[in-house]
Amino acid sequence: MTEPLGIRAESLSMTYRVPVRESGLGAAFRSLWRRQIRTVTALDAVDLQVRPGESVGLIGPNGAGKTTLMKILAGILKPTGGTARVLDQDPFQRRPEQLRRIALVRGSQPLGGAPELTVMDSLRYQGLVFDVPPARFTQNLDELVELLGIGRLLDRQVRALSLGERMRAGLAMALVYRPQVLFLDEPTIGLDVSAAVRTREFLRKYVVHTGATMILTSHYMTDVAELCPRVVLINHGTKLYDGDLTGLTDRVRHDKLVEVRLADGAALPDGLEGVEKNGRYELSVARDQVAPTIGRLLAGATVLDLSVREAPLDVLMDEIYRREPR
């Protein structure tokens, strides 16, 4: 017996036809009767299988095809090739019973609809549109109010909310009908550090609590690292990697960073090289040389402080993205 799948995409492709022309007045006039069209490939035969309850991060540079993939899975875009199934349904059919089981949250616009309404008005409307029985609505709302800390926002107009408050209210709107699949497009974009931390904490709790499947795109690697045990790297519409984040970073960097603070005026022992920053040295050390290097440091200098860490994720991702020309 095969394991049930939350999401299955096979050879999913998406191409756009975009008008192009040379610059200048003459070309503009010529384009009136001789239009040139170029086909742009946003997704190229992408396969993806996600089990129920799994959290997957879609990563890749701008224009890689992440949002296109997410919109296809949410039923907003119709693919030009391949097939997609979400909870065993074709998402583009947009059947009401299917739409009641999925949610799409866009960080750039977490709260759609009427900005003059209060958050509670919007939530009630959402509950009715998604056919949530009153008792269940109250129960879900109580939980969300507690988890998201939005009690004080309920009687405020949407237009008067800050971006962080909008995101929390937007999450409540998307989750008040308890969707089984969450599509999150840049959920922490524009949020300050505290708001981003709270949003991530909430999402982690929600997924554990409800067993929901989550697909997330984000340029903030902290979101992906904290929320998604599995990442899918997409670039130029092609899937380049599917696995855990460590596996991806191991492909790029074979070193760790050793940061050390020495006693005043001390230099690094002979044979060791590092970059000095604010009285500290940062050494890039091959993974199998970390212990011997620390031994040499401790033996050859007066070490006041020492730490070993991975290269920052953003730096690693930059290296990965740069490997392929855009």
Added chain:
Amino acid sequence: MTRLLQLFRLGVVRQFLSWSGAWWFVVALAAGQILPPLIGLAVWRTVFPGSAQVSTYYLALLFTVATTASYENHTFSQGIYKGTLADELVKPQPVIMLPLSENVAVRAWIGLVAVPVIVLVGAMLTVPFEPGALLVALPFWLGAGLLRFLFTWCLAMTAFWSERVHAITAFGTTTLYLLGGNAVPINLLPSFWGDLARLLPFYSMLGLPADAAAGQAVQAGTAAIVQIGWLVLLGLAARTLWLRGLRRFTAVGG
């Protein structure tokens, strides 16, 4: 069906509440609707001094214009431009609920602003209305409301293909003003042009209910056939535009 009606009612209430925060904009919209017929009333009363028919017609026209106003070029088109239409596509309800409920809510607001003005003008001019004529006008008024919505929605849906939808709707609004009985009552046109204008959709949107309410000779059967015919045609046009536009929207993204 009950659920659809409930969703529609909710949508109207939600949009009505939403527009309450833009009352100054509503006042501006209402003024934009009622000024042209008010000017028409002043001009044609000067041309035909003491004519009760002109006053009654323009007062009924004022009511029709205000209560059938449609602004899908401001509302629905913006959803296409901003991509927020995508949010509606992932809701388990027909997407037409959005423009339809917003249309009714905006009309209610404009009616609230405009009707006191109309009552005041009517009281100042002591305009007579026959209850029987108002009853005849009622179905034509309902048809006009639906027709004007479909007409504006069709024009607004060109936003799927063009970013210049306001130019297209401005042309539609001007045509409606000139041929709908606003600039000139259709009954005052030479017979050939009057007969032609009565066959066009614009008269069914404005002049027809006003003529009927003013008790002017209206061939009700013919007028109903013309109005229903345009309702069917514009309904089919709206459906075609929606399906094709949606295909385009879902092909290029929101």
